[in-house]
Amino acid sequence: MKTNFLLQATASAGVEALTARELRDLGMENVRIDDRSRVFFEGTAREIAQANLWLRTADRVKLVVSEFKARDFETLFDAIYALDWEAYLPLGAKFPIYKAKTVKSQLHNEPAIQAIAKKAIVKKMQHVYHRPENVTLQENGPLFNIEIAIHKDMVTLTIDTTGDSLFKRGYRTEHGGAPIKENMAAAILLMTNWFANPTRAFVDPTCGSGTFCIEAAMLALHIAPGQNRDFAFTSWPWIGKNELEALKKEAQSLVRADKTLDITGYDSDPKMIAIARNNTLAAGLENVIQYKQMRLQDFESEKLDGVLVSNPPYGERLLEKEEAQKLYREMGETFRRLETWSKYILTSSESFEALYGAKADKKRKLYNGTLRTDLYQYFGKRIKTN
Ligand code: SAH
DSSP states (O other): OOSOEEEEEEOOTTOHHHHHHHHHHTTOEEEEEOTTOOEEEEEOHHHHHHHHHHOSSOSEEEEEEEEEEOSSHHHHHHHHHHSOGGGTOOTTOBOOEEEEEEESOSOOOHHHHHHHHHHHHHHHHHHHTTOOTTSOOOOOSOBOOEEEEEETTEEEEEEESOSSOTTOOSOOOOOOSSOOOHHHHHHHHHHSSSTTSTTSEEEETTOTTTHHHHHHHHHHTTOOTTTTOOOGGGGSTTTTTHHHHHHHHHHHHHOOTTOOOEEEEEESOHHHHHHHHHHHHHTTOTTTEEEEEOOGGGOOOOOSSOEEEEOOOOSSSSSOHHHHHHHHHHHHHHHHTOTTOEEEEEESOTTHHHHHTSOOSEEEEEEETTEEEEEEEEOOOOOOOO
């Protein structure tokens, strides 16, 4: 068995640098972002478990088996056959080539690439495990999802260690029509200035299923995002469940349960408030987050220096465009009074600033699923301290 692996953490476009920062903060080795915005790092079985358990902003963690050039099927077959698959796949492993994608490459027939890759690995497994070639290789054991990506003739073979994407934390049992992914919510929170001092007031005035509030609480209390879920690697004989269980136990002892937070979610829709409450209960945070049914137009606060994060309807998916425009105008009027608060608003509307009535201090392009959006950032006025 190998002990050190080249690993890749995938993340949504625009989030890669945050994922790399998270990996560095976790103490991972040789963290780097390549010229195609791919985030790589190195680690042992323990780090595979650790990255899956702790990464808040990533989609998944993949094990990089190899990278090599191939412009024809023969080269592809031979190169895949030559790899030490037995270092990863035990006899009986289920190993679908679940994804093949090619970009600007000689080899472009994805189903054919999938079939060749499968054939090469099957043949190698039959050889190393002394199985006859004329008998189908049994695949009834642990699952190893293999992906083959070819970019400008450079082939990358990876095995997914994650299983269900990392945005699935396990607490969101229900959501409304337009939820934000948990890992994107976490990434946005890491872009705000709230995290530096999370005892400040935090408000999501359009909280929907509660994603921002829950992620904020988890972040501030240092709760591992993967604490309540399983990963693909736990069924692999060379990592297993023990590594994860030990890390989860350690994570439990790191939770800062005594920290006092001020997190509130509002939504005009009582159904969403009920859903947010349920999800918060599932996350075990019912004593940490407050919810209230209220229109954002009615929001006011005497508190200073708070942070407001909102993912309002875009007028594309939920409200009609005109309604969204009206809402953005009213948002501007309501939030303007909160002079010392910092506001972060995610929307796909390109006329947001005009409607809101103020130019953002900073804008950041992000993808909410496949939808191109901007995070409009308005920084609060500094409180004078004499
Ligand atoms: N981030 C949320 C989704 C937000 S969708 C999640 O992850 O689930 C936008 C939400 O804004 C919807 O739940 C909708 O009910 C709410 N909303 C629409 N108009 C509103 C208003 N005027 N005041 C408060 N909430 C509003």
